[in-house]
Amino acid sequence: MTDQADLERGYRRLLAWYPPEFRRENGQEILAVLMAGARDGQRRPGLAESADLIRSGLWMRLHPSVPRSARTVRAAVRLMYAGGAASAAELVIGLTLIIGDIQVAAHGQFLGHSLAAQKPLVITVWIVFGLAGTSLWLWMARANGQGRNWARIVSTVMFALNTLALGGAFTRPVSHPGFGVTVLYFGSIVLFVAGWLVGGAAVWLLWRPGSDAFFNPPGSTQALHQWHMAELDRLRSSRARSPRRV
């Protein structure tokens, strides 16, 4: 008996890797399956099954599955993941260009005004902004995918701020840029505008009428009220269809 209690405690600890909502809905059931699959006298979760639970739990935390019925939200979340991937690519490509430009400058083939003098600063700023941008996209994709209404609002505010920054993107930073900087400059403008368009499309999708049901948590009074009304309608219509017994 104590063996079983120990084992169950071990499994419960591993289930903490799953998102809380998923655990609330499926935790008891997964626990029952795990306990049913345990060997006689087993006291601790096995290594392979622990790894499997941790991996699945983390995956579900990072990548919430949005129901097919919430089509607009699914599309918005996909766009945001694409934005995150593009942002990460921009970070890496930009970094190679900056470093490349600095190396060219260091070897004496000076292609106009280069970044060599401000090297550490430029690299640091690029990395910080790149990482922040990528994480923001992924964070918003995840939170919106989990149906958090605040995420919908935060995404919209960030898109608005991004729109304000759109004007700033067109100012030329250096008077005689080197090759890397020129590519970086025009490339970043194209990517910035592309990111802005993707963000705009995602925000638009999040506020479509079809998305609203997904963002109303089932516990909220409004959703509960809607559910009660639907249930009443269903009862009424089924009563109307079946002949009344006397």
Next chain:
Amino acid sequence: MILTALANGSQHGYGIITDVREISGGRVRLRAGTLYSALDRLRAEELIRVDREEVVDGRLRRYYRLTPAGTKRLAAEAARLQAAAAAALTRLNLAGGMAT
């Protein structure tokens, strides 16, 4: 595999695990973590849905079943595999004439 396990009626989680092991001749041993993330994804795709819930030994037991879309997907997948297997067998016959 999971869809196949649900093809002839609803099943609960542990039932799916034992069924999948049987279908695969003992080769595939689904783990609970993998099973439940797959079930979550299949539910989001609306290929399966919860059929009913029971409480057994004080624990919740959920039975899953295929939706019409799930049945369609499974049939399409099975037809694809059958066509691939048929093509392989035909070519083996042509090449060596050893398959009987």
